[in-house]
Amino acid sequence: MLSQHLITKPVFDALFEGYDFAGHNPVSRVMQTMVATLHDQALDTETQRLEGFYESVRMRAAGIDNAEGKQRIIVELYEKFFRVGFPRTASALGIVYTPTQIVDFILRAANEALHAEFGLTLTEPDVHILDPFTGTGTFIVRLIQSGLIRPEDLARKYAKELHANEIVLLAYYIAAINIEAATTVPAAASTSRSTA
Template sequence: SIPDLAQGLLQRIREEHAKNKPFVAAFSAFLDQCRTSLDPTISSETVDEMLVQHLLTERLFRTVFNNPDFTRRNVIASEIERVIEALMSRAFDRNEFGRRLDRFYVAIENAAKGLDDWSEKQRFLNTVYERFFQGFSKKQADVHGIVYTPQEIVDFMCASV
């Protein structure tokens, strides 16, 4: 299941903190950047979960929004990619991990094929995220307010920016 894969990945990331020097250096730089630009109190555990979230959902952003350059155009995503590259330098095969998720990705991508409007796609991915966070980390779902923020408010917030 996706929550089991996510927990296994989280465990692998935590193990790499102790033995993968390139990963530790990239992670530390990214953590500093997160503390500077997002939240000065963000914990390394939260950033570990961000890595898991990114690894599980990056493909969906690229395919649902038809944006193959997502990880290059989004500043945070591109920085996360640097950390993941360092993680892959020793102990992690991203392609192998992704293959274990193919049936989930294909089902989600097929369900999204009929969505043309950006807000429909956003609503769709919000539902996917909601289910993902509920299965992976109830605490993160609560922190991010995904479960409790009505889509209309999310739409308003996005339109206001």
């Protein structure tokens, strides 16, 4: 976990310049405390060989000024990172990405089934949404962007009724950033809504 934190912190710093993810996220704060405690062990030498990679991420991120573009870079980096760097972990955990078109279809189908069977929709109070293996948070992010949750219900949903879990630290970091970024953009502003 600590190595994933060390390797990915510069990526997040480059992509989300001005937003101190390590200072705001509780898990990341604990990891940073551990890094500070181990400072005398020259942990920074572990990431020095990745400086070229970090520079390429900084250059790629420099031209992107919207959360969706940055999220796309993160998901691509994450997928490649696990496929190349941790192939056994990717295979054992079944790290597979569902295309957003399918995610959108599943969300709309769930909303329609909920309405048909119970007369409710996903935006209603006390309708909890569970994402037990959230990965990069695509289901929750697409739900927020889909318009299926009314803007006036978003604060309540976010605080009390959206539940996501992830055991892989890197995926958790990405999901946390993606979901936080999605809640700062009005649902109506989503440019890639599905009509499924």
